[in-house]
Ligand SMILES: Nc1ncnc2c1ncn2[C@@H]1O[C@H](COP(=O)(O)OP(=O)(O)OP(=O)(O)O)[C@@H](O)[C@H]1O
């Protein structure tokens with residue numbers, strides 16, 4: 001049987017359509033990624049396309065790795081010549097070769113978030129920007145959005161006429177770019193920006209890559225932003241063999257500039273494009289798919305399509321309610337333990353998905369307690385740890401002396417008597433002469449007023465120069481060991497003799513493992529390439545399939561992946577959809593959150609378990625949240641199987657998926673009702689035995705609907721004109737208080753954010 005026979009006729013059509021623009025628009029789990037990999041195989045095996053001429057782009061390194069694996073399996077010959085990579089890696093490869101044409105050195109450094117912050121701090125200082133008014137994060141995100149839209153500093157300024165705040169941002173943007181430039185560094189957004197700039201200004205380079213990549217494929221196309229779209233369009237302009245696959249219902253990166261119009265308007269940009277729709281889902285049970293369809297149909301601005309599946313009906317969706325987030329975590333962990341103990345599944349068959357990174361901490365605690373192996377994808381990133389960043393800074397300096405951020409980071413780590421004043425003086429000197437900080441260090445004798453510090457600086461420079469000489473003949477692992485020893489970094493940690501220091505040393509060992517592995521798998525290892533690889537490791541890359549572990553991650557990271565058992569936790573209004581979305585009351589934002597929910601539901605193959613906590617500590621305060629509106633959008637008959645719905649619905653108010661509006665008798669009190677609620681208490685939240693869970697669910701919710709619901713509506717203890725404090729927005733003045741039925745609506749004017757309308761119950765404003 002040929003590999004193409006494992007595809008359905010429509011999928012085959014997509015594979016066989018090799019020439020000209022092609023849009024594959026299809027729902028989750030319909031085999032889009034599978035079509036892409038088979039299409040690559042087909043091009044090579046049947047159309048005699050040179051693997052060298054193929055470029056396949058995906059969003060995360062993890063996805064690229066998976067695609068590479070799948071391609072390797074089905075392509076017999078030359079798979080390694082295909083470029084399968086992310087937008088960013090593709091651009092790095094191009095820039096490493098040609099960025100000198102834009103006046104940069106090809107050994108440029110890639111800055112991560114921390115490096116960017118350091119630069120922006122310096123910029124603000126220089127421009128006398130009050131970072132209380134213009135937050136560093138806000139400035140960086142404004143710059144990032146501008147870059148996504150291909151707007152440079154000059155154009156930004158032009159577009160800021162009459163807007164003082166924007167003009168200030170434009171100044172920051174310009175100075176920020178200047179500094180990156182003189183550090184011979186690019187931030188993540190620059191990677192794309194500069195590549196597009198290169199294509200636009202250098203016909204020779206563009207032509208070279210157009211001829212090189214005669215066949216281009218893009219997965220998860222719905223999440224491309226403007227600059228990525230330009231990149232792809234420019235590359236494909238000559239041969240027009242561009243195949244993009246995506247699902248407008250899974251567009252979840254608007255906050256990163258993803259432009260849903262790129263997919264909705266593909267046919268406008270490429271009028272001769274062939275459009276293929278895939279409608280059969282191969283991933284999930286009927287129940288899961290119906291739930292996903294039920295939710296996403298509530299979105300207005302979408303291309304209408306309904307997925308169907310031949311898969312079995314499967315088990316009902318479980319909906320579990322808990323008192324607190326701790327009980328929720330415990331419930332999930334117990335459920336997983338039960339299933340694995342019964343040998344129904346392995347740890348790696350489970351994923352726990354949540355809306356915000358912060359939710360992982362409590363889950364982790366319970367996983368540790370229950371001794372269940374797990375892996376957090378995202379969140380605590382190995383490469384964000386201090387010791388890792390310190391040693392990488394040394395390596396960066398050895399590699400590229402123009403990197404001021406790295407130099408500042410470790411010039412006095414470990415302490416060698418080079419204080420802030422000395423560094424500032426050297427930096428001023430560097431500014432004055434237009435050279436890098438490290439270059440200034442080298443000319444330290446010419447810098448006035450340094451006194452004895454000059455000798456210390458010389459010591460630092462010598463240290464680096466010696467490393468550079470050693471780098472010429474040593475392996476990277478050897479060089480790494482030298483750096484740990486000769487800088488005194490390791491010795492200092494060893495002397496500390498604390499648990500923390502031990503962990504740090506273990507982490508440094510782990511980094512060494514990484515370096516050794518890199519050298520083993522690379523033909524011509526170089527420090528430059530190693531650093532580049534590390535810079536590109538997105539959070540999701542920590543995931544290693546061979547590990548039999550439960551996966552914990554945010555919904556955003558889960559895109560494109562699939563798991564037999566999926567837990568969506570924290571299904572509460574105020575968390576998912578997020579508090580800000582509710583406060584802003586913007587239908588577009590709600591729709592984006594709903595798409596995120598759709599992504600989450602459609603990751604599940606066999607069983608989906610939803611859960612929510614009645615109260616949860618958020619931002620240091622206990623919040624009483626309602627069940628998420630998205631849960632209510634799931635057709636009720638899919639939840640919990642043969643639930644006695646009439647009886648059930650009579651006991652709740654509006655807090656349940658099937659909102660019948662009848663009132664609760666209030667079975668037992670909130671809190672006090674717990675013993676009754678959980679019966680013997682033995683199966684609380686374990687998810688073992690659906691019946692037991694449904695029982696507990698039933699009683700709990702009704703109790704909550706009465707008591708918890710009432711609890712929310714209490715008259716505020718502040719009046720119009722009072723100054724109040726909000727956890728996020730700071731202090732502001734109350735402008736209006738209105739009885740909005742279920743809760744009081746309060747309008748507060750915050751100096752930094754302007755007037756905000758919020759529910760008193762949610763907002764938890766404190767009179768000051
Ligand atoms: N024709 C088919 N026959 C059998 N299995 C298939 C077929 N097409 C796809 N599958 C399987 O269905 C699952 C989903 O496929 P794939 O990941 O390619 O979907 P997708 O459309 O890319 O999903 P997502 O939108 O989540 O990225 C995979 O396990 C895949 O192997």
Ligand SMILES: [Mg+2]
Nearest residue numbers: 032033219560
């Ligand atoms: Mg996919």
